[in-house]
Amino acid sequence: MTREQEGNLPDTAAEVLREFARMSGEGVDTANCPVRDVLDRVGEKWTLLILVAMSDEPRRFSALQREVGDISKRMLTQTLRTLERDGLVTRTVYPTKPPSVDYRLTGLGRSVLTPLAGLIGWAGQKHDEIRAAREAYDEREGVAA
Amino acid sequence: MTREQEGNLPDTAAEVLREFARMSGEGVDTANCPVRDVLDRVGEKWTLLILVAMSDEPRRFSALQREVGDISKRMLTQTLRTLERDGLVTRTVYPTKPPSVDYRLTGLGRSVLTPLAGLIGWAGQKHDEIRAAREAYDEREGVAA
């Protein structure tokens, strides 16, 4: 753990990583790992898109479906229920006819947008570099099987 | 404690999210979305653990397998290859007998640790709140099917 290895990593980040490494390395199983538990959600196919779609204002079910793009009602419902259960989203039903329902982020839900934006920003910044690395790799290793 | 109280995102984060929403909302398919492309990786089951395990210093194959815990050789190899292809990790073979191989983060690979630490930190901080939300939800909605 020499200092040059960590290079330009902010101390707070390094601290968080060490803490996490300690927790996850020591035979703690996945079920007991808060981070895996939460991160798996973010990894789900539609979670990120839905959170972002709601980030500025509440959205109705159909609006979300349109904005997210290719999602089925089934998956939209399922993902929204998970988010609601986790306390990131609030569901509000207006018993009009036909009914309308809106979904909005809770405080907890909004609070995840900041770290998420960090990752999204990184992805946007580095995507060219990553694509280039892939092409170089494929050429080195032979893209054809 | 400035204006970022309960509801306000830092301006930079809000900006990133708007930018991303614009890109992903407009009928751009998943294949062309840099962010989905990159984020899907992070969502893969082992990527995060492996990156963190390598975060402080290079690791040998067997060391990674021990540290990550429950991963099979198959998945470890596969995930490492993906990371290598994406330019996040360098693989170095020492033709000793028996051979030894080490994996280390590239500059690009280290650069993702910062946003990742943001998310990991969030997960650690909010996990109690999330667990509480789940219990409340399950009680409201009836845990039994």
Added chain:
DNA sequence: CTGTATCCCCGATGATACTG
């Protein structure tokens, strides 16, 4: 020690049809 090659299973996701 560091992988590859197979086989297999299950859960995540999609498609479609139906309902309050």
Added chain:
DNA sequence: CAGTATCATCGGGGATACAG
């Protein structure tokens, strides 16, 4: 409009055996 129910599929990921 906002879902639910059901069936079909596809691939991620585990287990195991083999190899350089």
